[in-house]
Amino acid sequence: MTNHDNNNRIHKSEKITTYRVWDKPSRLFHWVNVLLVLSLVFVGLIMLFRKDLGIDALEAKIKLKELHVIIGYLFAANLLVRIIWGFMGNRYAKFSQNIPNIRAIKQYRAALKDGQNPQYVGHNPLGKLAVATIMLTLTLIMATGLFRAGTDIYYPPFGSAVTQYIAADGVDATLIKPYDETGIDKSKLAEIKPAKSFAGKVHLYSVYFLLFLIGLHVAAVIQAERRHQPGIISAMFSGKKSIKGPIEDKD
Ligand code: HEM
Numbered sequence: 001m002t003n004h005d006n007n008n009r010i011h012k013s014e015k016i017t018t019y020r021v022w023d024k025p026s027r028l029f030h031w032v033n034v035l036l037v038l039s040l041v042f043v044g045l046i047m048l049f050r051k052d053l054g055i056d057a058l059e060a061k062i063k064l065k066e067l068h069v070i071i072g073y074l075f076a077a078n079l080l081v082r083i084i085w086g087f088m089g090n091r092y093a094k095f096s097q098n099i100p101n102i103r104a105i106k107q108y109r110a111a112l113k114d115g116q117n118p119q120y121v122g123h124n125p126l127g128k129l130a131v132a133t134i135m136l137t138l139t140l141i142m143a144t145g146l147f148r149a150g151t152d153i154y155y156p157p158f159g160s161a162v163t164q165y166i167a168a169d170g171v172d173a174t175l176i177k178p179y180d181e182t183g184i185d186k187s188k189l190a191e192i193k194p195a196k197s198f199a200g201k202v203h204l205y206s207v208y209f210l211l212f213l214i215g216l217h218v219a220a221v222i223q224a225e226r227r228h229q230p231g232i233i234s235a236m237f238s239g240k241k242s243i244k245g246p247i248e249d250k251d
Contacts (some may be wrong), residue, residue: 014245019121022239026093029082030236033138037210040184043068044207062153062178069149076142083139092122100129117228119243124229130217137210144203151196153178165193 022030046053047064055061071084086095104125111118118124122130154176167173169182181189225233235241 005052016242017247018240018242019213019247020239021121021235021241023088023090024239025081025085027236027239028087029078032078033075033082036071036078036212037138039071040068040075041207041211043071043155045125052128058179065153065178066155069145069153069155073151076146079138079142082135098123098128098131100132101125105129112228114220118248119229119245119251121241121243121247122249124248126220127224130213130220134210134213134217137206137213141203141206141210144199144206147199148196148203151192151199162192207214 026165041066046055047061047068050056050061052066055064077103085093087152089099108118108125120127147158149155153159154163156171158175163173163176166184166188167176168183176183219232233240
């Protein structure tokens with residue numbers, strides 16, 4: 001949208017105020033997370049459709065998993081920093097200020113239906129629900145991914161505990177290799193299998209749910225930008241929002 005279009009939409013009697021909203025760590029987390037999630041989806045899809053793509057060798061299968069897990073560590077580190085920041089950051093970054101509230105959502109939707117246009121510096125009530133759901137889903141994907149990394153290819157943080165557990169008597173656990181049963185106590189491997197496959201299923205279905213949430217989030221942000229809250233997209237780059245008239249989330 002050009003400045004000219006923007007100016008046309010500004011009612012002359014209402015003052016525009018610019019607020020600092022998203023602090024640097026929040027913005028950095030957001031865009032690094034977008035990049036890493038896209039990369040993980042990309043490598044994950046190759047893993048899922050490996051055979052259709054003609055990638056049959058066991059070595060290639062393991063290499064793909066290793067690549068996915070290494071990107072996964074960056075994703076996990078970024079998410080953990082954001083979780084810590086959720087307790088330390090500015091008021092708009094804090095989890096305590098972003099807890100979804102059903103009553104507020106109902107009031108917000110009723111206000112929109114009524115033709116009003118309530119403005120928020122931070123997330124609007126629906127945005128709070130979306131962000132909380134996305135954060136919880138990301139955390140579940142991280143936890144199941146790390147568990148899978150340990151049980152599937154014996155990568156940290158749980159890999160060495162897993163190899164020590166499944167190593168046959170007298171076998172050096174550090175010599176155990178993924179997808180190779182040499183030195184493994186098969187009954188112990190069978191014991192961890194249900195938990196391993198459960199974590200794999202939760203990981204995959206949470207990823208599908210995340211993709212659905214991403215679609216919803218992007219569509220909702222574009223709609224809000226065009227209809228009710230111009231400037232919310234650029235705010236995730238600049239950290240600032242310019243809002244015409246009064247705001248709902250003053251304190
Ligand atoms: C949003 C982030 C993530 C996305 C979108 C994602 C996506 C995927 C997908 C599509 C698969 C294929 C599922 C399958 O083959 O059954 C997969 C598998 C896997 N992911 Fe992730 N993943 C993410 C984060 C992580 C993290 C943080 C880790 C660990 C550091 C991780 C570790 C694994 C492992 C070990 C597998 C292999 C499981 C298997 O072969 O069954 N993932 N992931």
